[in-house]
Amino acid sequence: MASKILSQKFYAEMEKLIPRYPTRVALLLPALHQAQEETGWLPPEVLEEIGAYIGIHPAQVREVASFYTMYNLTPVGKYHVKICTNVACCLRGANELVEQVERKLNIQCGETTRDRKFTLMEEECLGACGTAPAMMLNDDYYENLDSKKLDQILESLE
Amino acid sequence: MPKCTIDGREAEFTPGQNLIEVAKKVGIEIPYFCYHPGLSVVAQCRMCAVQVEKMGKLQTACSTPATEGMVVHTRSEIAKQNQRSIMEFLLINHPLDCPICDKSGECDLQDNSYKFGDSNSRYTEERRTYLDLDMGPVIKKNMNRCIHCTRCIRFGEEVANIHEMVAVRRGNNTEITTIDGRPLETDYAGNYSDICPTGSLTLKDFRFKRRAWYLKKTNTVCEGCSRGCNMEIHQDANRVHRCLPRVNMDVNQYWLCDEGRFNFHYLHSAERVVEPAIKGKNDDLSMTDWDSALDAAKAALVGARKLTVLVGSDLTNEEILLLQSFIPQHLSGAEIVHFGTAGVATVADDAAADKLLKRRSKTANLHGIEQLGLKPFRGISDGTDAVLVVRGGRAELPELPSVKLVGVGVFEKSEARNFSVVLPGTAFAEKDGTIVNFQGKEQKLRRAVIPAGKSKALSEILMMWMNRKSS
Numbered sequence: 061m062a063s064k065i066l067s068q069k070f071y072a073e074m075e076k077l078i079p080r081y082p083t084r085v086a087l088l089l090p091a092l093h094q095a096q097e098e099t100g101w102l103p104p105e106v107l108e109e110i111g112a113y114i115g116i117h118p119a120q121v122r123e124v125a126s127f128y129t130m131y132n133l134t135p136v137g138k139y140h141v142k143i144c145t146n147v148a149c150c151l152r153g154a155n156e157l158v159e160q161v162e163r164k165l166n167i168q169c170g171e172t173t174r175d176r177k178f179t180l181m182e183e184e185c186l187g188a189c190g191t192a193p194a195m196m197l198n199d200d201y202y203e204n205l206d207s208k209k210l211d212q213i214l215e216s217l218e
Numbered sequence: 219m220p221k222c223t224i225d226g227r228e229a230e231f232t233p234g235q236n237l238i239e240v241a242k243k244v245g246i247e248i249p250y251f252c253y254h255p256g257l258s259v260v261a262q263c264r265m266c267a268v269q270v271e272k273m274g275k276l277q278t279a280c281s282t283p284a285t286e287g288m289v290v291h292t293r294s295e296i297a298k299q300n301q302r303s304i305m306e307f308l309l310i311n312h313p314l315d316c317p318i319c320d321k322s323g324e325c326d327l328q329d330n331s332y333k334f335g336d337s338n339s340r341y342t343e344e345r346r347t348y349l350d351l352d353m354g355p356v357i358k359k360n361m362n363r364c365i366h367c368t369r370c371i372r373f374g375e376e377v378a379n380i381h382e383m384v385a386v387r388r389g390n391n392t393e394i395t396t397i398d399g400r401p402l403e404t405d406y407a408g409n410y411s412d413i414c415p416t417g418s419l420t421l422k423d424f425r426f427k428r429r430a431w432y433l434k435k436t437n438t439v440c441e442g443c444s445r446g447c448n449m450e451i452h453q454d455a456n457r458v459h460r461c462l463p464r465v466n467m468d469v470n471q472y473w474l475c476d477e478g479r480f481n482f483h484y485l486h487s488a489e490r491v492v493e494p495a496i497k498g499k500n501d502d503l504s505m506t507d508w509d510s511a512l513d514a515a516k517a518a519l520v521g522a523r524k525l526t527v528l529v530g531s532d533l534t535n536e537e538i539l540l541l542q543s544f545i546p547q548h549l550s551g552a553e554i555v556h557f558g559t560a561g562v563a564t565v566a567d568d569a570a571a572d573k574l575l576k577r578r579s580k581t582a583n584l585h586g587i588e589q590l591g592l593k594p595f596r597g598i599s600d601g602t603d604a605v606l607v608v609r610g611g612r613a614e615l616p617e618l619p620s621v622k623l624v625g626v627g628v629f630e631k632s633e634a635r636n637f638s639v640v641l642p643g644t645a646f647a648e649k650d651g652t653i654v655n656f657q658g659k660e661q662k663l664r665r666a667v668i669p670a671g672k673s674k675a676l677s678e679i680l681m682m683w684m685n686r687k688s689s
Contacts, residue, residue, distance in 0.1 A: 104398070116381060119397045123384035 148189035237279035305335030321417030323430035354401025436666035442478030446655035492671025522604035530609025531558035534651025586654030
């Protein structure tokens with residue numbers, strides 16, 4: 061491989077994690093998280109680099125990274141809005157919230173605003189059914205949402 | 219042996235055997251898609267679920283080992299209902315394009331649908347469709363036909379030792395693919411098509427060539443290397459259309475490499491010399507009749523001061539024995555040696571060429587030819603003024619001196635350029651015979667097609683030689 065994209069810190073972090081797992085392949089999920097933290101999303105070259113580091117075929121990295129919605133295989137905006145639309149949230153008005161964000165940001169679900177500030181996605185169950193509807197904004201949970209609360213949150217973002 | 223009962227029939231089994239295999243032994247078919255005896259068991263297609271007495275739910279036969287006294291029903295109302303439901307489910311997104319699908323006629327999905335499915339579906343929603351990415355020169359993918367059995371993924375991981383075929387995304391949007399449509403890297407890609415229970419992965423080489431039911435099948439052995447994988451030749455109208463692996467657990471298990479699978483193409487190549495040929499005035503080969511060619515061959519060889527006979531290790535034992543009795547009588551004094559693969563002179567040089575099937579010797583009968591006492595070719599000896607080369611189509615020609623050269627067997631026009639005479643012979647699919655693989659197993663080559671053009675069997679050529687009075 062040519063020049064490495066991932067930092068020294070990434071590799072140092074991985075070396076620390078190795079003893080924690082029974083197999084080297086098990087490093088894949090934390091490696092993807094760590095890499096995404098560095099690069100914001102997971103471009104193909106990063107997947108290749110992780111595959112080479114762990115010793116698995118890059119296709120296998122792609123397989124795993126595409127399975128989990130928390131790994132971004134396309135670039136996302138500064139604020140990644142993920143609204144749960146599974147059954148509990150749906151019954152409590154999640155679909156309307158999605159539409160509200162679509163209108164407000166003038167994008168479709170799955171798209172990023174032109175200024176690269178917001179990306180909107182539907183999310184599968186966030187495990188917050190007791191406090192539905194819920195959404196994730198980057199790594200934080202926002203629960204018991206309604207139209208007003210959602211507006212306030214979005215407007216508070218720089 | 220312990221016994222269980224399947225559909226009222228008593229079945230003996232060896233401990234650990236699963237219900238699909240036990241049922242097969244007593245002639246009961248349990249339908250399945252994801253199960254393959256050569257791959258790990260995942261029980262994800264659910265097609266093989268059967269009713270087992272004293273067990274609450276249906277059990278997947280592929281992942282349920284038979285136990286003593288087990289009573290199984292594969293065609294009870296509840297089992298049949300499951301089979302119908304699974305078929306309906308697997309077909310909701312299927313394009314039902316059997317009339318234009320190459321798998322048609324030998325498709326598990328089609329067969330099981332007829333046997334175990336229902337003729338109607340309740341699904342009225344839009345079908346999920348894919349745009350297909352490429353997969354390289356061997357395999358044509360049609361993702362819309364896929365039922366996500368993952369046999370191909372497991373084959374790559376467990377057998378071919380390369381995890382290049384993967385399932386990206388998940389649920390309804392799962393797609394079987396290589397990264398961004400990269401070509402498959404494995405040398406065993408043809409097997410992806412064999413194990414696919416649908417028309418999702420088909421051979422580009424065989425695409426739209428013949429409907430499966432027109433093909434006549436001959437059990438034979440691959441001549442691609444010294445392993446001698448068991449395979450079937452499928453031909454129609456005297457033309458070979460494809461070769462498929464045949465199960466032999468001692469030799470090749472269920473698999474066949476691409477080199478062996480597509481080796482047959484030279485049989486029908488326009489470059490193959492299929493008529494007797496003599497070197498003309500302008501140093502190019504011109505086609506002639508058998509009598510003239512035989513006379514020319516005799517003129518070149520009989521009376522040579524020093525003749526070397528190069529025998530390809532792609533010939534059968536029978537052909538080698540014929541030559542061993544013919545040459546001392548009719549071309550006495552000739553030195554007989556064998557050739558086949560550059561760098562693999564003797565059995566001692568033959569070794570595994572990869573982790574799966576391939577061997578270093580690229581001819582099938584190196585071990586047989588040594589058992590028959592022939593020595594390897596180590597370079598032309600001084601004073602040689604004529605060389606006779608006898609080979610099938612596979613042995614690699616060594617560098618030959620510019621003396622009188624006579625070829626008997628299968629040659630390409632470019633290879634035969636320096637020859638004085640070529641007598642066209644038969645290739646592996648055009649003759650019966652015995653070959654010995656690297657394990658010392660004697661295996662049978664069987665004739666699948668009649669020899670191309672005016673080619674003749676070696677026995678016939680030698681007979682003509684003996685009966686022809688020189689003019």
